[in-house]
Amino acid sequence: MSKKINFLILILVTSLSIASCQAEPTTAGTGTTTSTAIVLPTKAPTGTPEIVVEPTTTSSPEAMPTSTNTLIAPTLPTCFVTYDTPIAFLPDNNRILIKGLSGVQIFNLGTLQEESFIKAPTNLNTPAVALSPDGETLAWALEDYRIELIRIADKQLIHTLAGHTDMVTKLRFSPTGDRLVSASHDDWVRIWDRDGKQVNAFQPGGGDALGIGISPDGTMLATVPFDGSVSLWDLAEFQAIVDVGGSGGFDTSDVAFSPDGQFIAADLATGLSVWKAADQTLLWSGINSMAFDFSPDGRFLAYSDIGENNNVVLSSPDGTQRMRTLEGHQGPVWAMIFSPDSTRLASADGIEIRIWQVEGGELLYVGKSACP
Numbered sequence: 001m002s003k004k005i006n007f008l009i010l011i012l013v014t015s016l017s018i019a020s021c022q023a024e025p026t027t028a029g030t031g032t033t034t035s036t037a038i039v040l041p042t043k044a045p046t047g048t049p050e051i052v053v054e055p056t057t058t059s060s061p062e063a064m065p066t067s068t069n070t071l072i073a074p075t076l077p078t079c080f081v082t083y084d085t086p087i088a089f090l091p092d093n094n095r096i097l098i099k100g101l102s103g104v105q106i107f108n109l110g111t112l113q114e115e116s117f118i119k120a121p122t123n124l125n126t127p128a129v130a131l132s133p134d135g136e137t138l139a140w141a142l143e144d145y146r147i148e149l150i151r152i153a154d155k156q157l158i159h160t161l162a163g164h165t166d167m168v169t170k171l172r173f174s175p176t177g178d179r180l181v182s183a184s185h186d187d188w189v190r191i192w193d194r195d196g197k198q199v200n201a202f203q204p205g206g207g208d209a210l211g212i213g214i215s216p217d218g219t220m221l222a223t224v225p226f227d228g229s230v231s232l233w234d235l236a237e238f239q240a241i242v243d244v245g246g247s248g249g250f251d252t253s254d255v256a257f258s259p260d261g262q263f264i265a266a267d268l269a270t271g272l273s274v275w276k277a278a279d280q281t282l283l284w285s286g287i288n289s290m291a292f293d294f295s296p297d298g299r300f301l302a303y304s305d306i307g308e309n310n311n312v313v314l315s316s317p318d319g320t321q322r323m324r325t326l327e328g329h330q331g332p333v334w335a336m337i338f339s340p341d342s343t344r345l346a347s348a349d350g351i352e353i354r355i356w357q358v359e360g361g362e363l364l365y366v367g368k369s370a371c372p
Contacts, residue, residue: 021165039356077354080112082367086346086353088131089339096346097138098353098367099129104138106152109355109365112157118155121148125328126180127251130171135192139180141168149196159196164188169210169251174218183209189223191235202238204231209256215277216261224249228275230266244280246273252290252334258317259298267292267320272303274319283318290334295358297342304333304347312347314358324361329354 003215019215103119126140147161166185208226213222229243255266273285292303312326353367
C-alpha cells in the first residue's frame with residue numbers, strides 16, 4: 001500500500017467513522033440510489049507528511065498580525081439533498097454543479113430543487129470535472145481516461161478527447177474558455193481546443209502531473225508534480241519559466257493564481273504555501289490543508305485547516321492576515337469553491353456540503369445525502 005494511500009486513509013478516517021455509509025440520494029434526475037465511492041490516490045510523493053504540519057518558514061499566518069472573527073454558524077441552515085463534491089457555481093451565482101458517482105447535478109439554491117442531472121456514461125471516480133467560464137460547457141474525465149465535453153443547456157455530448165493513458169487528475173479551462181488543460185497520472189499535461197483537438201502536450205517532470213493552474217491573463221501554467229517543485233510554464237511556447245518551490249503533492253493537491261496574478265497558492269504534501277508570483281518569494285507555508293480557493297473579487301484566500309478542527313479560514317489574498325473563521329465541518333475539507341460574485345463559499349468534507357455567506361460568515365445551506 002502506497003504512502004499516499006496511507007496518508008489519505010488517515011485524514012479521511014474521521015469522515016468515514018461519522019458517516020459509515022454515504023449513499024447518493026435518489027433525485028428526480030436519476031430515479032435510482034447509488035452508493036458513493038471515495039477514491040483514494042494511487043501514488044505518493046517522496047516522504048510522508050504528518051497530519052499536523054509545522055510551518056516550513058519563519059513566517060506563517062499564525063505569526064502575522066491578525067484580525068480574526070470566529071463565527072459560529074446558525075443551528076438551522078436550510079438542508080437540501082445532494083451528492084458529495086461541489087464543482088462550480090453557474091454564472092447566475094444561484095445554481096451549483098455537484099458531482100456524484102454517476103454524474104453531475106445542477107441544483108438551484110433559489111428553489112431548493114434539483115434542476116437537472118447530467119448522467120455520465122461511466123462512473124466519475126476521478127476528481128477531474130470542470131466548468132467553462134461562460135457556464136455553457138462541462139468537462140469530465142471517465143474511467144477509461146477519455147475526457148468528454150458536455151453542453152449544459154441540453155446535456156448533449158459535444159466532443160470526446162482521447163490521449164491520456166492513466167487517470168486524469170485535473171481539468172482546467174483557460175480564462176477565455178478557448179482551451180482545456182488536463183493533467184494525468186501518465187505524467188502528461190495536454191492542451192485541447194474547444195473543438196476537442198489536442199493543441200499541444202508536454203511532460204512537466206517530477207512524475208505524475210497532479211495539480212494545474214492558469215494565470216488570469218492565460219499566458220502561464222502552474223503545475224504540481226508527484227515529486228518536485230511547483231513550476232511555471234509559458235503557455236505560448238510550452239517552455240519552462242521557473243521553479244516556484246515545494247516538494248510534490250497528492251491527487252488532492254492543486255495550484256492557483258490570485259485573480260490579480262500577484263500570488264500563487266498550492267496545497268502540497270508539506271502543506272499549503274503562498275508565493276509572490278513576480279519573484280517566487282515564499283510568503284508562508286505549513287498549514288495542513290486539502291482545499292483552497294481565491295475569491296473572484298480578489299478579497300479573500302479561503303482554505304481549510306485540518307489541524308484546527310477542519311475549520312475554514314478566510315484570509316487576505318496573500319494569506320498573511322486571517323479575516324474570518326467558519327466552524328462546523330465534521331471531517332477534512334477536500335473541496336472549496338466561491339461563487340462568481342464572491343458572495344457565497346461552498347466547502348465539502350465528504351459528509352456534507354456547507355454553503356456560507358461570505359460577508360458575515362452565516363451558514364446558509366447544508367447539502368446531505370438525506371435531510372431530517
